[in-house]
Amino acid sequence: MTDPLALGRHDAWDGVRAVVAGFGVSGFAAADNLNHLGADVVALDEQTSDTMAEKAELLEVLGARIRLGTGATALLPDDVDLVVTSPGWRPDAPLLAQARARGIPVWGEVELAWRLRDPDRPAPWLAVTGTNGKTTTVQMLDAILRAAGLRSVAAGNVGLPIVEAVMDPVPYDVIAVELSSFQLHYAESMSAESAAVLNLAEDHLDWYTGPSGMEQYAADKGRIYERVQRACVYNVADPETRRLVEEADVLEGARAIGFTLGVPGVGMVGVVEDILADRAFIEQRDTSAAELCTIADLASPAPHFVANALAAAALARAHGVSQAAVRDGLRSFRPDGHRIAHVATLDGVAWVDDSKATNPHAAQASLEAYEHVVWIAGGLAKGARFDELVRAVRGRLRGAVLLGRDRHVIAEALSRHAPDVPVVEIGDGETGDPMERVVGAAADLARPGDTVLLAPGCASMDMFANYNARGDAFAAAVRARAGDD
Known part of the structure; x- marks a missing residue:
């Protein structure tokens, strides 16, 4: 039996039986990459598609x-050395439970990727997590790194799968x-070179179940x-x-x-008037700050x-x-669609698509950017509550x-904490296009x-294929109305 714990990118994986x-x-x-390395690979999934x-x-x-197909993941094959799980699989999934019971290592794709880095040129990882803002922050970071002349890529939960990034024949900087x-x-x-947790709020409580679900999620x-080498970036707020x-x-x-939206203290980055300022990475940080951009x-x-x-x-x-690369990268960056995207202005009213706001924390951040808002919300709440959000933005x-399956959860929070706010519920049984x-x-x-503002605070899959389709439907309905006016 070959021990995969001892293997890396340049080792022979022949004889490793990987599920x-x-x-x-x-x-x-x-x-694909385990097969390329010579492992005996079996891939299993209950789903199937073309x-x-x-x-x-x-x-x-x-x-x-x-x-592929129903029953494909019911039983773990015999004589397995390693299980690599996709991130959506809960730890109590039967296949993973069988692996642990048999003492078989269970890795995620991230663990596999870390072990497959090129030992001669192991590109450092700058890692980002948080309940909201991960994708935008990582894409901003990639834009800054490219502005600095570095060969960079956005990978992991966005862009390129992290295994593909580390296995690129030409290593990234x-x-x-x-x-x-x-x-x-x-x-x-x-062991990331540096890492950031942007924020923490209730999310995925359908995955992290029980009274300690939020604690598990935060952990x-x-x-x-863990094992960060240079900087642990945190949210002062x-x-x-x-x-x-x-x-x-940490090392x-x-x-x-x-990082703070206020004036930064020593060891922070923040905002001074309308300037993004650095008091962490300059020699004179005790007495001054460096301008990054406006x-x-x-x-x-x-x-x-x-x-x-x-x-x-x-x-x-x-x-x-x-500092100049930070400025140039941030100046050039434009967010992906459905993130605080201005759709139109009709009769003095701005219509904004933030369909990517798929949990209450993201919706609250979006709502707080505007003074007077008609809020469009609803969908799959994933176990989340909206009381704190409504109290903050009422x-x-x-x-x-x-709209959507769990709209009553939001309606009840509005009734409790903002009873004077008019609420319209769009029911399932009504005729006509629901977004119109x-x-x-x-x-x-x-x-x-x-x-x-379309900031649903919920996932979209009860009515739409994904948040992109939901945002597209909203934009189409707004433009149709503009044509009617």
């Missing part, structure tokens, strides 16, 4: 075995890595700080992120670096967008990137339009100077 649990994007990447079938056919030609709590749960030996997020830094076992010399240089002045830029800047500065709400009815109801509530 890959899940055959999505990360599962395919893991199976895309998965095509990928299965490709890997089977190369020697791997793929089992540095990798900007987005990591979810699911991915971190299965990471055991990663998995905090794993990103979120004391829980600082606590995770304090509890982490000697690693620093705690705060808020006007950013694609949005929304507070959470500015906070993401500060976190990205801190990670880049910890890597040694110049003074901004002109009204709310709710949502937009019509929002238009009736809005006044000139208001913002109609």
Whole structure:
């Protein structure tokens, strides 16, 4: 029996019997690269699709075995040396439970990738997690690193699968890595050069169940700080992120670096008037700050967008990137669609698509960027509650339009904490396109100077294929209304 714990990128994996649990994007990447290294690979998934079938056919030609469809993951095969799980798999999944009972190591794709780095040129990882803002921050960071002339890539939970990034024949200079709590749960030996936890709020409580679910979720997020080499970046406004830094076992010399929307103290990055300022990575930080860029240089002045830029800047500065590269990278960056995207202005009312706000914390950050809001919300709440959000933003709400399976959860929070706010619920059994009815109801509530904001606070899959489709439907309905006016 070959011990995979002793193997790396340049070792012979012949004889290693590896099971890959899940055959999505990360599962395919893991199976493909393990097969390339010479392992005997079996990939399993309960789901099937034309895309998965095509990928299965490709890997089977190369020697791997793929089992798709109902029952494919019920039993762990005999004589297995290693299980590599996709991040969405809960630890109590039967296949993973069988592996642990038999003493078989269970890795995530992140753990596999860390072990497969090129020992001659192991590109450092600048890692980001948090409940919200991960993708935007990692993409900002990648833009900054590229502006500095470095060969960088955004990888992990966004962009390129992390296994593919580390296995690139031409090593990267540095990798900007987005990591979810699911991915971190299965990471055991990663040692990021620097890492950030952007924020912590209730999310994925359908995965982290029970009374200690939030504690487990926070603990998995905090794993990103373990063995950090240079900088642990935390959110000054979120004391829980600082606590995770304090509890982490980091390498000697690693620093705690705060980011804040206020004036930065020593060892922080923050905002002075309209300037993003560095008091962490300059020699004169006890008495002065260095300008990184201005808020006007950013694609949005929304507070959470500015906070993401500060976190990205801190990670880049910890890597040694110049102030000018931070400025140039942030100036060039434009967020992906459905993130505080302005759709139209009709009769003095701004219509904004933030369909990516798929949990209450993200929705609150979006709502707090506007003074008077008609809020469009609802979908799959994933066990989340909305009381804290409503208490925080009720003074901004002109009204709310709710749709989706768990809209009653939001309606009840509004009734408890903002009873004077008008609420319109769009029911399932009504005729006509539901998003057109949502937009019509929002238009009736809005006044000139208001913002109609799609910030659902919920996942989309009860009514839409994904948050992109939800945002597209919203934008289409707004543009249709513009054509009607």
